Amino acid sequence: MILLALIPILIQFLEMPVFYTEMFCRIMILALAAMSLDLILGFGGMVSFGHAVYLGIGAYTVGIFSYYGIDNGFIQFPVTLLVCAAFALVIGMMSLRTSGVYFIMITLAFAQMVYFLGISLEEFGGDDGMPAYRSTFGGLIDLYDPLSFYYFVFAMLLAVLYLCHRIIHSRFGMVLQGCKSNEARMQALGFPTYRYKLAAFIISGMICGIAGALFANWNEFVSPAAMHWTRSGDLLIMVILGGMGTLFGPVLGTVLFLLLEEYLPEWMDALLFPGAGEHWMGVLGPLLILLVLFARGGVHSLLGRLSLRHG
């Protein structure tokens, strides 16, 4: 339903500046990352507070290839998947030994470690980051063309949405959701839950890595800022905002959050007084609190309730 809504917007782009295409590219890329988080958070009950780390690792993989002059996406993307899988395997193996808040914090700890590692990577620009060039696909797709890039990202988003849809309803997905609902029960039923959660953790990391690779392409730039802990926090907010444990929730949440970030200052300037926009975070904060207090289940369920009332 949302996907359909996206396409008409795109048609309108024909009369609007290219900027909007680029803006929606960023939104879709971060939506991908949010979806990957939702896979373990909303369906697996694993609250990762360091998920941006895969965004960073994915971006750095592309960036480092680019640095050494290898722009071929057919090499970059598979390697990104492998690298992210490796990192997720190690981080997941250790983190999943803990649960609850301990899990939240240990994932944050690993993200912080990689973040500081990124800062000290002198060869790759350290904190300054380094430029990256868009991937090439043997002449099949030209990512420097805004529309091609848009549809490339869009296709990725669709593919991952479909992938997640299949995973969620597969046997694996049932086990994963069972683990979220009641892990002790799942173990008693005979499921080695650790393995299933680890597998989900790795899949999620890989998807987020793809988002990271796209992010580097979009930004044409890579820096540790992509995996700062506040970015992980942003991802959590996007998922919760949209409604976790739903397929479209994270996409919705990302769109909403980033549009708010983009337009809230302008609205405040226009509605309150010029310069009020500088304090937009002071409005965003209470908005988030109100959302938690009064709209449980995020915007997704809010929309659901509204459409029920009207339909």
Added chain:
Amino acid sequence: MKKIIAPILALTMLASPLYAEKVKVGFMTTLSGPAGIIGKQMKDAFQLGLDHIGNAFGGMESSVIYGDDQRKPDVAKQLADKMVKKHQVHFVTGIIWSNLLVAVHGPVTRSNTFLISSNAGPSTVAGRRCSNNFFSVSWQNDQTPEAMGKYLQDNGIKNVYLMAPNYQAGKDMLAGVERYYQGSVSGKVFTKLGQKDFQAEISTLRASNPGAVFVFQPGGMGINFVKQYKQAGLMGSVPLYTAFTVDAVSLPALKDSAVGVLGTQTWSPDLDNPVNKRFVRDFRKKYGYIPSFYAAQSYDLVRFIDHSIRVAGGISDRDALRDAMRLGGYPSTRGNLKFNNNHFPIQNFYLREAVKDSDGSYTTKIIDTVFTDYGDNYAKDCGMKW
């Protein structure tokens, strides 16, 4: 009748290319978050500059689009996209941080829009990747510490202890000092980026008994370091040399703690030229505080764009505009500046001391000129010839 109409016609004909197009400037800086204070100074100075040019760049109708980059590279990139593609600005400027500048450099310069740095000068955009659409009205990152190193070397200071945060600019700064300072180094420490408490480092520093200390700790880190350096009783006994650490942003917080600290900079409020005097006076009158070098650069930016458009006679011809920009010679708070082939200014570097003014406010005074008409080390790697 003809006698009257002809001059009017001539005037309108003269004026028409000027009024044919509107000058659009995208000013993006960090307005929210802890670093918002620097962005505020930049914006204040920018607006003062606009006052001084009658809100008309080159006498033409102008508009400015402001943006908050939140100090995040991807937000900066999106803002730059918005300015270039949606608002179709002629100039993108206002960026404070190196990592943000690197992030927007490619996309903006490739779109044939002028990118003007009002602060950051990472080596990546000064050397091989220099661009004919990029200009800097500030400096290249390495230059300021190089001036410090030169001063230390020339004045026979021995046993210098070096300290900087562990990130790219920090490493560049220490490398810059060591490029000119050949004496012995009694210690070299990289602190954590964003560190607040330096007591442990200061203990170690004292134990190594250095002849002098050089630190680069920008922003809040600098306030904390200098305060703690004084609290440790080292101020006065071990001379402290700095770069980008003690300035008008940190001085109101540091007050007496920083008096006597030495640092190099291209600008100081007491720099003696008419443009600067007017800038400092009007700035203090309008905003009630002493401007920092960030503010001065941001003001220069306005004058630079304004002057270049006047010389080029409009903005429709980008190449003519670029030629005009390359001429330099705009009314800058740092006197008459020329550009290097990589579009970074060639300028003086001064040694400044933090002092308490006669009216009780804290500011800096120039006590020596370290480099005269100094260009950066990366210009030779830049392929541009003009």
Added chain:
Amino acid sequence: MAEVLLKTEELTKSFGGLVAIQELSMEVEAGEIHAVIGPNGAGKTTLIAQLSGSLKPDSGRILFENRDITHVPEYRRSALGLARSFQITSVLKNFSALDNVALAVQAHAGHSFRFWSKARKAQELREPALEILEKIGLTDRMDMPASSLSHGEQRQLELAMALATRPKLLLLDEPMAGMGVEESQKMVELLQDLKGTHTLVLIEHDMDAVFALADRITVLVYGESIACDTPENIRSNPEVRKAYLGDGEAITEIEEV
């Protein structure tokens, strides 16, 4: 004498200073319903947790079909044929009743690393699950989310899930807890039906149910077995009477872990 299916040897478990199970040795014979009773805090749930594998004993051994399973992880014990129901209702609340049971079937239908085909369309999972729901009498509720079932129905579902793993031995922790008279009666009937086909270890406070169902009863007090006998003999055992009528209630405040 029938063959021994499950056996513990000097099983001991303590938490901090509190000894929950002390050198407990007991045997469960194949085909019997073996009830474990005792006052609150006697260590009954701790015992079940160790038998099912969610808790590791401090010392002692657990043997299942003469195989030492003391260090076999919980999920593998389930594969060996040990199933457990929980004291506190522990169904997957946002799953439908049918999904709950189907998931239990899935647990023993090979590994679940299948990422693509839809689990809800897999007949090899659905059919056995439907069969069990039929047997338990929840067929008409199969599409309801478990959370909207009544308490008694949830306990039934809990049992259905345990059964779906095709266990040899069922460990039931207070299956009648919180049930009304009618619901309890239904549960007793269900358990009676299992007699002969399954071996049951049953923890229960409802003494009527225990005495109606059990072949043998073990009485736990302070983690120690003070008696193990037929219902009739237990009823007349003076030590058991003392434990129940004497100072037994004083220790109800101790939190079970």
Added chain:
Amino acid sequence: MGLLLIEQAFNGLQFGVMLFLIAAGLTLVFGIMDLVNLSHGSLVMVGAYLATTLIEWTGSFILGILLALPSTFLVGVVVEIVVLRTLYERDHLDQVLATFGLILFFNELIRIVWGPASLYSGLPESISGHVEILPGVPYPAFRLLIILVGLLVALLIYFIVARTKLGMLIRAGASNREMAGALGVNIRMLFTLVFGLGASFAGLAGMMLGPLTSVEPGMGEPLLILAFVVIIIGGIGSIRGAFIAAVIVGLVDTLGRVFLPMLLRSLVAESTADTVGPALASMLIYILMAGILVFRPRGLFPARTG
């Protein structure tokens, strides 16, 4: 080298007790109310701002602090009643989101009220000097004072938790929430009181931090992350654990920062050491935490049994 080691140990201890002040409130709130409060760091900031302003108003350092403490307590109580109360029943995610919103709100509020620039709070002459802790090792008097105050507060909290009725309730609440309710305690009052106390401790940390570092919007967040590390290592809900973990983190961070690069320089080439050393030092406490959690998934002194 030996003298330096001792001095650095003092530095580590000072950092540690500072962290403890912040972590104490966090771990109590977390342990008793099961509330993940990301905005705890904002209370550090609020305390620092209030103290700085009140010291300036009253012209007295001690009076300023004495006024700032109850003010921070009040802010804590208001926040608890207005926002946090409704969050106890929610899951951790809702709490994370809402208290993240609180952080944004507080930071902007401070920026609007006090402006975006850093503030500076000075020290009275009497405590701005040095004390010779060992022959030839002068140590800032104020830092010694911080260690002293920190230890005193630790003792006070220990006394409250171990010896008073309130403490008994806190312990009961931390190990089992329902049990405290069963004892007939007015849980709401208890929660509010404990939250206010935790806020004051955090505020006190902010007040003592003011003269050492800059008082600025967002100053609490890096400290909050460290405080979380402390309570996770110490075991959620455990005051003793928080204290020990805080001192460990303080020492490891300080000593690691100073000696790790030195150590590496003697092992590998200097340029490599300069790159790896500081990076590793920054990661050290996270490595420590991850390591501890891998071996003790519930921290060093888990308070809750179940």
